[in-house]
Amino acid sequence: MKPTDFLVKTIVTTEVIAEIAKKNNVELRDCYTGFKWIAREIAISEGKQQYIGGGEESFGFLPYDKVRDKDAPAxxxxxxxxxxxxxxxxxxxxDLLMQIYxxxxxxKEFTVNVVRPGKTGADEIKQMMSDFRANxxxxxxxxxxxxxxxxxxxxxxxxxxSVxxxxxxxxxxxxxxxxxxxTKVSVRPSGTEPKIKFYIEVKDSTFKCAGCYNRCTAAAMEKIEAIKKSLNLE
Structure with missing residues (x-):
């Protein structure tokens, strides 16, 4: 990786990517969900910096700068x-994933989808966001x-x-x-379905090797359940 390289991720995507960028002295840019926003960052820096990868939490990834949309074949x-x-x-x-950890x-990431169909559901989702902002x-x-x-x-x-x-x-x-x-929790109403989405990410700094995986995963899931309880998502 070179100092002129940059990565892009959506704001709800894992912060592990941020750590990878930081430790390798590569710029990381956060953007909104949707590959049009990743493509926007590529266009902004075209001819000035080199895009080396970007993606979103739903597993979409763009490894090169040619297609400007999620590119499964590449x-x-x-x-x-x-x-x-x-x-x-x-x-x-x-083995490589364990080395990254x-x-x-x-x-550990976990998404909770709260479905609220119909007009009353849309009103309920709107009220949930208002309540989260107020409190x-x-x-x-x-x-x-x-x-x-x-x-x-x-x-x-x-x-x-401070603000x-x-x-x-x-x-x-x-x-x-x-x-x-x-710990990071992101909340947003779906733009295409009658639901509100909660993206939960839990970290564990005690992970040292592959032998830690099961223990850290179990602890993370306990934490996620506690977070769901805090948000009344049970």
């Missing part, structure tokens, strides 16, 4: 190349919330009372909460 070719390289090293893709931190959570599953982001007002508020402006091209009906243990 992504499959890339993962096959990685698998072949790993085999030459006597490793598997699973050990070097950049373990992360944002102070803790999630026992972890203290220290940062609140509202992409509708483009404000980032911190526990110390920053979010650098985004437009507004979006998305809320994010970040805890002191790096």
């Amino acid at each position: 992504s499959i070719c890339l993962i096959c190349e990685i698998a072949a390289w790993a085999k030459d090293q006597g490793k598997t893709l699973y 050990a070097e950049y931190g373990f992360s 944002p959570p102070q803790e999630l599953g026992g972890s203290k919330v220290v940062t609140w982001k509202d992409y509708q007002t483009l404000e980032e508020k911190h526990a110390d009372g 920053e402006k979010l650098n985004m091209p437009t507004t979006s009906n998305v809320l994010q909460w970040f805890c002191d243990d790096n």
Whole structure:
């Protein structure tokens, strides 16, 4: 990776990508859900910086800058190349994933879809977002919330009372909460279905090797259940 390279991820996508970028001195850009926003970042830096990859939590990925949309064939070719390289090293893709967790931190993601069909459902989802804005959570599953982001007002508020402006091209009906243990919860109504989505990401800094995977996964799922309880999502 070179200093002129950059990665792009959507705001609801794992923060492990941010750690990879940070430790390799590569710029990371956050954007809204949808590959048109990733394509926008490529266009902005065309001829000035090199795009080396971007994707979203729903597994869509764009490894090159030619298509400017999610590109499954190119992504499959890339993962096959990685698998072949790993085999030459006597490793598997699973082994590489465990190495990533050990070097950049373990992360468990979980999405909760709350379906509310019909006109009354749409009104209920709208009210849920209003309630979260009026009374944002102070803790999630026992972890203290220290940062609140509202992409509708483009404000980032911190526990110390400071407020920053979010650098985004437009507004979006998305809320994010970040805890002191790096837990992240993102909330947004679906743009195509009658539901509101909760994206939960839990970290575990004790992950050291593949032998830690089952323990860290079990602990993360316990944490996720506690977060769901905090948000009345049971």
